[in-house]
Amino acid sequence: MPEPNQRMNTGVPGLDDILQGGLPGGEMYLLEGDPGTGKTTIAMQFLLEGIRRNEPVLYLSLSEPEQELRRSADSHGWDFSVVPVVEFIPDEASLGSDEQYTVFHPTDVELSSTIDRMSAEVEKAKPTRLVIDSLSELRLLAVDNIRYRRQLLALKRFFAGRRTTVLMLDDRTSDGHDRQLQSIAHGVIRLEKLARTFGVTRRQIEILKLRGSTFREGFHDYNIHYEGVIVYPRLVAAEHSTTFEHTVVQSGLPQLDKLFGGGIPRGSSTLIIGPTGSGKSSIAMQYAYTAASQGERAIIYAFDEVLRTAQERAEGLGLDVRPLIDAGTLAMSQVDPAELSPGEFIWQIRRDVEDRHTKLVVIDSLNGFLNSMPGETDLLLHLHELLAFLNQKGVVSLLIMTQHGLVGTMQAQVDVSYLSDTVLLLRYFEASGRIRQSLAVLKKRVGNHERTLRELTFQDNRIQVGEALEDFQGVLTGVPTYLGNRPPDSAVGSSQRETFLGN
Template structure:
């Protein structure tokens, strides 16, 4: 890390800030109540203390007891941090310093801040929060003067500082962004269903690189985790040879022109029960058996049900999972943000995954309120994975049952290099499945329609008889991919 930066104590945030907060500079951390400002400040302090630096947390907004309660909920130990709070400390033997802010005038508060800095001589500090400073000031002009005075004290002490503040419509607010060196904004959005969606952005950071845009984050037991926005060009491996994933099934291999290429995305679309998950599992298992790692991200089936179903179809996954060549991860779509999901996929690739399966895109997107932005996240993720030489398989459920035209609410075919269409159709007294390769950019492929057979102990593609082909063709002619 650069000597000009101080680590935030949050790995993802350090990525966003290109190494951390600017050293000996003041950064404003603003957000509504509950967005995680205090937790970010505590993690910053703890990281500094672990490095052997002197850390001061000056809180006017919360008592020392309240700060310790927050810290304990995350398993944080504040014994190495100097805390100045708004109540008289009941344990004088403690290393903390406390202030009775209920009796303090603004002048007294400024004096207490100065005394704390001179006494502790901190390397890093947090001031929580500017709201109280604003309320104690007689007006907008006075607040600006007091803020400038606070900035001057911190600068003279050569401290790397975070000033926490509530986002407000108060006309006295707004001076901070122009006066201070950097601004980090935290936001929390409550969706109609599911957990809070939290995101942050760097409004400015003078003279310092940072990653622009919104970055999702989550508050868990242990603190804040930040998931930096994916940039497709990061860690670009340069030119990628379009090596194919070979397929044992001769008919399917021939339909695909030999197989699917690494560095591309394949979309498997079809109605309910047409075999999308089964076909994607066949590809992933084929990769694992060839010694290439595959990571499956499930949004509909639980892993134990997925494994049992795969085994019943002659595709046991246990051995590949034990060897580390295949992994399963299940998500509740309402509990994971797009940024967190994208970073989990990136982490799997960084650990060696060459094949990535997302099953299903429909289950994921239907649970999220901001669908358009999620598609942008996904498009960015797919571009990144292509640059890493991964083969990505995405399943898409289409509406409509047997005999009904299939409909896709989402326009996703532009995301894919290959598109495989699955259908169900009636033939005599049976319901059968058909398969066709609608699109394939990187090799010649067959455009015929064949039968996908899914039965106990086996999954295979067989050539249709002329009679059955007529029924299958009628089903495949219905668009909606």
């Protein structure tokens, strides 16, 4: 049996993390939330974790029949028959004409008698873990708030010294905010649902209080899966500092590596920004392919493109990614922003880095990530912690962002350039009646980089980066001017002319 105040695992993945080790034992806790937020599921996981640890447990149900609880457990693949359940709800005989104005048996109408029955069941079972579901039924039995509070205080005194950790469920159907109950409980956990105009409901959990204990404050995303409730703790990058070798990652394209001053430093983030179709994803794929070919695990999170299309595009550029995927050094994950919360997405990246030792992460694109967020402010906060975490782990992160427009002045959904260590800009431009592409490194926090523009081409089934476009001005405007001594069509005659004209 756990000692008083000893941390008890809740059985809910991620919840013990934000509780800094679990719930202090021997106390009363309030788990509140609207109907459908997963309170009963968490309560089941809490008791099943006690069963796994050979602890006596008890479920006191005032709202749901035992049969419904069993069916709910079956939907998650759990054997709930190992958990003792005591019902405080009427049977068929109690619904006669003389008793039609109450949902409780006549002997249980008074709150005090119900408390007495609950106390007797606890005395008999002597559980280490106890669930009371739900306090809304007790509130209905109370004549007034004063009596309700006094009975709850009496219940708290009853459990004091018994080494029983009590989880009280409340669906907030009365007034939505029971301050009396929150003040009595040792800790308060709140579950919330946030409606979205499209896609799945976003769920968040918050620890409102935990007396005498530290916990991770703020909102944390969670979901209800077949495995039960899974919490995705808010990422705090400062908690994940580590050491790594400060080398550079190369692309396998010498001219592109020259732009970056030799390569992209490990533990840095690079923003690849430009209009749609300008080659952003192809360049990111080139880096991921090269890293995976050298035995370092790389992963691409695709928001905007079907994986089959991305693989076919890579193979069309001479990047045979399928053997690397089969070998496990390259992974590609399809992300649906309508089905995934930001917290769950960041948790997936964290697991890939910490558990699978991933060294290069591609997010394609930030536009898709933005669509999964409730607001731009949250996006920037999530990205700030994510990039700081990846940098401290020595991971190279490539972030793709599509700008609105094709040539000339362009706009992005949100400015994230200041969060990135390096910015690679891609642009379309027109010359000799043909649409071409250029790229340049605008910013690099660590080390030197070229301040030139180079042409990007896709020919001969591969990505090619040309020489610096030194004889042209206004390339970023979309309509460049040739500044050489002779017309480019007949007089350049150099590798630069061939690069620029694509001949």
